Amino acid sequence: MKERSDRLSNIQILFVVSSTIIGVTVLTLPRTATELAKAGGFIATFVTGILMALVLIITALLARRFPNSTVMEYSREIIGLVPAKILGFVFFFYFVSVVTSVLRLFCDAIKVLLLENTPLEVLIITFMLAAVYLCLNGISSIAKICELFEPLVIGTMLLVIVLSLKNFNFEELLPAFKQDVFEWIRAVPPLAISYLGFEVLLFITPYVQDTSKVVKYGFLGILPSIFIYSLFVAVTVGIVGVEPVARSLYPTIQLARYIKFPGGFAERFDIFFMIFWILGAYTTTSSYLYLSSISITRLLGLRNYKPFILLIVPIIYTLTLFPQNIKEIGMFSQYVSYFGLALLAVTIILYILAVILKKGESSKNEDKQ
Amino acid sequence: MKYIDSQPNPKNREKMEENNPPRLKSEEQVDLTLDKEVSKNLEKFKAFLKDSSDVVFREFSLGTQSIPCALVYVDGLVNTAIINEQILKPMMYQIALLETSLNRTIQPDKIFEVVKLHALAIGEVKEVKTLDDAFLRVLSGEVAVMVEGFDKILIANARGWPQRGIQEPPSEIVIRGPREGFTETLRVNTALLRRRIKDPNLVIKTVQVGRRGKTDVAYAYIKGIANQELVEEVERRLSQIDVDIFMDSSQLEHYIQDSYLTSFPQIEVTERPDKTVASLVEGRVAILMDNSPYALIVPATFYQFFQSAEDYYERWVLSSVIRLLRWSGAILASLTPALYVAIVSFHPGFIPTNLAISIAATRATVPFPAFVEALLMEITFELLREAGARLPRAIGQTIGIVGGLIIGDAAVRAGITSPIMVIVVAITAIASFLIPSYSVAMAIRLLRFPFIILAALLGIYGVILGFIILNVHLVTIKSFGVSYMTPQAPMRHQDWKDFLIRMSSQIMMRRPTSTYAVDIDRRNQDPVKEEAQ
Structure with a gap:
């Protein structure tokens, strides 16, 4: 009996989107938010989330217009062959950079927080091999892993937030309401990085059962990250304080350290939090690794993406070891995220062009909405 | 040191060769089509079975015309009382009595029908036309009855062999619930299922598996609940098996499972009829094998292995x-x-x-x-x-x-x-x-x-x-x-009521969706609708 769900179901779209979004940056997010927006970090995070949700809707609308192809194919229809090929290569390069930066951020955090004496190379190789193993099993396996892990990840994060409320000091957040709106806006670009991940929508439509629901479930997919991120920033600032958060390397871990495990069985809640954060980082890494291999495969007009995973892996490994210190890693991931934002802008332009040029299946789906 | 010498005693060897002259395989020696003469048919049986001490060949004559007849059966697999009373007695004695009392003889070309319709006082009687078929029947405990002048054989079911009674299944003990467990006899096991589902839609089909073992494998499903694709897949996998013998259904499991590259079982195994029936009603297919007290249930998901009947x-x-x-x-x-x-x-x-x-x-x-x-x-x-x-x-x-x-x-x-x-x-x-x-x-x-x-x-x-x-x-x-990880991955929220926890029976009115059951609702059984599907 052939299972009919080898294509992604609606709920799987939700899980893939949300677990690609929630990943490594949870550790550093409160710092990014408070560095620029100070006490208003949580508002800035929320605003960014809303903006990104709007971008997500446009992305999903674009994806829905071309249910049987990825952006690699339909960009050719919209902007012509050569620009489309260039755009495709830029996408591939972007995905490789994302995997690289995510992997490096992850392995650095693991090295700093869990395994001081283990060589970085060992961490990178083991984690990458685990991601390769998943990617070789295809998109339906990735979706299933997201379904398995995402409830655990989100559950632990909510647990951290709930358990920290005991020490929560609302006064730390009060300056936020005296702030200039401009301060929040300024924090939007660096914060937008944390919401990246829904580009996956541009590539999964051929593997989706019911493309007409992509917009709805994609949108539902970004909601958990908006709320968890905003809560995280608010709670971290409320407990640790604005200045310490802005100076802390991994403020979320610092937040988890404040928690006393009920019953006193585990002393350090941060390790507990790390365990589930690894799962979140794993789903992000895997889906971006899958995206990078599928993008190069589609770009070359081929079908089998598996050999490309094995070709990409050495490249990523070399790139991952390139940054020398934590500052360079931070800069690298900044560039990658601005890169991502630029690509999102291109996506919006693609959508506008598609609407103007009347490309793809537009009318009948829009009637349903 | 004589006894180390592996050469058999030359004297003995001569004797062995006398008993077992080098010859062709018995299959090649004998023409497998049936003859009209009883003695020739018997010869064909003997070509295969005469060396086996447990096979009984009984020649006798029927009626006043003394028509030659013969029985072939395996001692130990049959109930001799039935053979004596319900086969031999009517054929040897009562037909002759009938003939004398009516004062007429049976026409030779009708004898076969007369034996079938008037003599054999046995519930299950079949006709077979090939020797192959007859062999399988005889070796699985039935009696072959041959009558002179007919190139077909009557097969009478007189099975009866020592078997283990129905006991409490030792591997799945419950405090509350039925205590019956499957036994090694397929018929007993199918009866245990039948006793629980008195629905004509319960289908129990049987195939033979194994070149030499010729083991009966039955698969049961409920028509109108089980997905037809699933049933076809089970049939396909069973038909592809090519081995000589199976000892237990676990070996069968290894041949029909999806992947052998894992240490996790992909087929649920149970000794409990109640559990099997519950699975059938969920739209699964149960596979029972003769000589094995374990039923295989497909498809199985990981969470099923954490459920007990007692839940x-x-x-x-x-x-x-x-x-x-x-x-x-x-x-x-x-x-x-x-x-x-x-x-x-x-x-x-x-x-x-x-x-x-x-x-x-x-x-x-x-x-x-x-x-x-x-x-x-x-x-x-x-x-x-x-x-x-x-x-x-x-x-x-x-x-x-x-x-x-x-x-x-x-x-x-x-x-x-x-x-x-x-x-x-x-x-x-x-x-x-x-x-x-x-x-x-x-x-x-x-x-x-x-x-x-x-x-x-x-x-x-x-x-x-x-x-x-x-x-x-x-x-x-x-x-x-x-x-395997349904209903968590892929997520099927309808099935969550019987996953990490078990909700009350009133809430579980729908069958699990993971089996792709045709009729999803447990209520409103509508046989007509089920037949149509």
Whole structure:
């Protein structure tokens, strides 16, 4: 009996989107938010989330217009062959950079927080091999892993937030309401990085059962990250304080350290939090690794993406070891995220062009909405 | 040293050759088509079976015309009382009596019909037209009746052999619920199913599997509930089997499972008719094999192995709590020693300082790193378990005392291991026995060895890595086309009412969706609608 769900179901779209979004940056997010927006970090995070949700809707609308192809194919229809090929290569390069930066951020955090004496190379190789193993099993396996892990990840994060409320000091957040709106806006670009991940929508439509629901479930997919991120920033600032958060390397871990495990069985809640954060980082890494291999495969007009995973892996490994210190890693991931934002802008332009040029299946789906 | 000489005694060899002259295989020697003469047909039977002492050839004559007839059957597989009373007596004596009392003789060309319709006082009588068919019937315990002048054979069912009675299934004991278990006889097992489902839509089909064993394999499903694609897939897989013999349905399982590259079973196995029936009603297919008291149920998902029949007989709150206990048992059984190794050797700060100090104090005299200590103790436990598993109960207890009490205590006193490690091993052992399915419990228990190694290499990160790889492996498994981790991945929220917990029966009015059952609702049984599908 052939299972009919080898294509992604609606709920799987939700899980893939949300677990690609929630990943490594949870550790550093409160710092990014408070560095620029100070006490208003949580508002800035929320605003960014809303903006990104709007971008997500446009992305999903674009994806829905071309249910049987990825952006690699339909960009050719919209902007012509050569620009489309260039755009495709830029996408591939972007995905490789994302995997690289995510992997490096992850392995650095693991090295700093869990395994001081283990060589970085060992961490990178083991984690990458685990991601390769998943990617070789295809998109339906990735979706299933997201379904398995995402409830655990989100559950632990909510647990951290709930358990920290005991020490929560609302006064730390009060300056936020005296702030200039401009301060929040300024924090939007660096914060937008944390919401990246829904580009996956541009590539999964051929593997989706019911493309007409992509917009709805994609949108539902970004909601958990908006709320968890905003809560995280608010709670971290409320407990640790604005200045310490802005100076802390991994403020979320610092937040988890404040928690006393009920019953006193585990002393350090941060390790507990790390365990589930690894799962979140794993789903992000895997889906971006899958995206990078599928993008190069589609770009070359081929079908089998598996050999490309094995070709990409050495490249990523070399790139991952390139940054020398934590500052360079931070800069690298900044560039990658601005890169991502630029690509999102291109996506919006693609959508506008598609609407103007009347490309793809537009009318009948829009009637349903 | 004569007896070392492997050459057989020349005298004996001559004798052996006399008895078994080198010759063609019996299949090639004999023409398998049936003859009209009884003596020739009997010769063909004898060509195969005359060397077997348990086969009985009985020649006799029928009626006043003394028409030659013969019986062939296997002694021990038949009920001789039935043969004497219901076959031989009417044919040898009562037909002659009838003929004399009516004062006429039966026409020779009608004898076969007369024997079939008037003589054999037996419920199940069939005609076969080939010798092959007749062989299979005779060897499975039926009686071949041959009559002169006809190139067909009557097969009368007079089966009766010693069999184990219906007992309580030892591997799935329940406190509350039926105590019947399957036996080694297929007919008894199908009867146990039939007694529970008095629905004409219950289909029990039989195929023969194995070139030499010719074992009866029955697959049962409920027409109108089970998905036709699933039934076809079962038929396809059964028809593709090409082996000579099966001893138990577990071997059959190995031939019809989806993947052999995993230690997790993809087919559920049960000794309980009630569990089998419950699965049939959920839209699954049950496969029963003669000579095996275990029914195979397909498709199976991972969570099914954490369910026990009793879950459905107890109140739902209690069952839910017990089911949650089982899940935590699985986690404990696979991860406890690995977490111990990881925490002791990499992250002592994870546990409260007092506990960390006391662990360090007890480990002070232990000469090995935690990894070696854990591996040593876990292997010792597996040794003890395996040693005790197959021993008679009285000796098994001795193993328990020697292993558990004496070795454990002595190991701690000798400073080879720490008391905490003994506790960890004990927790692992007990937790693993919470899982109702033996094979899944085994698979999960063995997982702790790779986990211990990963913990020793990479600490908690290694354990999580192992957990990730295990889950990736699990999501790739399929059982008859159904994902193994349903209803978690792919998510089917309708099935969650019978997953981590069991909701009350009133809520479970719909069958699980993972089996793709045709008729999803348990209520409003509509036979007409089911027939149409």
